[in-house]
Amino acid sequence: MADDDALDVEDESAERPAVSVWLVLAALFALALSVLALTEATGRTALVSRVQVLLFGPADDNLRIVAVYGTGGEEHSFLRGARMAIDRINDADGGLFKKRLELVSYGERVHSDETPLESTVAQTLALSGRIARTKNLLAVVGHQWSDTAVAASSIYSLNDVLFLATHATAASLTNHDFNTVFALQPDNATNAEVVANYAMKNGMRRFVVLSDKTDYGKESAAFFTAAITNAGADLVFRGNLASGRRSIDQLLMFILDNNLFKRSDFDAFFIVSSSIPETAEFIKRSRDLGLTMPILGMEYLFSADMEKAVGKEAMKDVIGVSLYDRDNISERARTFVDAFQKAFGTMPDLDAALGYDAVTLVRDAARRAGSRDPDRLSDILKVARYKKPFVGVTGPLVFDRNGLITDTQVFIIRHDGTEFRTAAHYEIPTTWDTLGEDSGETSTESWTSPDEGVRPDEERQDQ
8 A cells, every 4th residue: 555655646746847847838928928018018129029039930921922733753844933933033122022932832633534523623622722721822823734723713713812824725714704813825726726827837738636535635626626627628537545445556556557547648646635644655656656747736745844755856846836935035035044044954944934924923913013912913914915014934924804815926836856946926816817928927036936827728728
């Protein structure tokens, strides 16, 4: 019994120090609050600030821009471009409104035709809801796929968050009358028509059109097919890229050995997919099998990731469309290209330029507005079309009342086996019905691409 009593005493004494520590901490906290109250009452705000930092850490008043990008592999060039802009603003201007800018990045899962749409939407809604609750949120930039950007736009609009969609090209993105949602790239209809125009201008008249089963793929392929057939060109074959039941090699074997058409019956491929790896595999395998004709596609073909996955030699005559002209010799673009190359040892692609421009555009709009209010920023971005347009490394950043980019230029980018080169350029909006032989071309010395701009059906009639 005595031993039991001894154990009880030891246990009680062991607990006392913990209780004492908490009592001391509580007393210190109460004392600190008293000091804060006294010093604030006497106007000694500097002392208040020091005590606050001591007790609670430095004040978290950074303004945040959230960048959403597709996960996978090494750091995305989109994030590199966005961080370059953040660093430049902080270093040169001390941030915005006397607060530093901070880039917060979120990866979103790769979206493909193998991913159920309902799963993509559910994941995107959860992610965008989390992002919308970010403290001191200034804007969201990014979302790599149209399906994710369209889903996220509803959450950002509901929460009055400024959203600059850097990659989405679906026409539906800006058709919902969301005041704070903007598309930084022309939509699929415009891009597909531009690619069709260039192809037919350069003697391509017979096409094999392939796409995945995403809305992006199907919509882009449909617009391209309509553009070429309306102009009198031939759709030799329309099919799907590889799925779980058929590999890229099986698709290519069918193209090389079928009873419908021969290798000599078509001039070019048009392929579109939400998956860079799938597209890269098609390009590599088609070149391995001796299919050396041009491979046309959309904006995602102008990508450092694509070039790395395929290899420069096999990329020869891969042709896409871009809002960004890397060959532009303007001072703004040259400064960006040189800085990016120095920092990362590689030339910037469209993703990098979009990341850089999106962040810079948010800063410029906030400066003009003198406000962080999303609705005020939205008005400033739209009104700039009639006043002084914003200009980025991708060119003019001007939006219509729905938030779709307009009054700018797009470029055909063609790989020559060593680098992407600008092959042609077009004015946006494309007034196809009134284009003359030289319409659509910019005559200023800052542009170096060759003459382009004739609609395919008009060119056909002239022959």
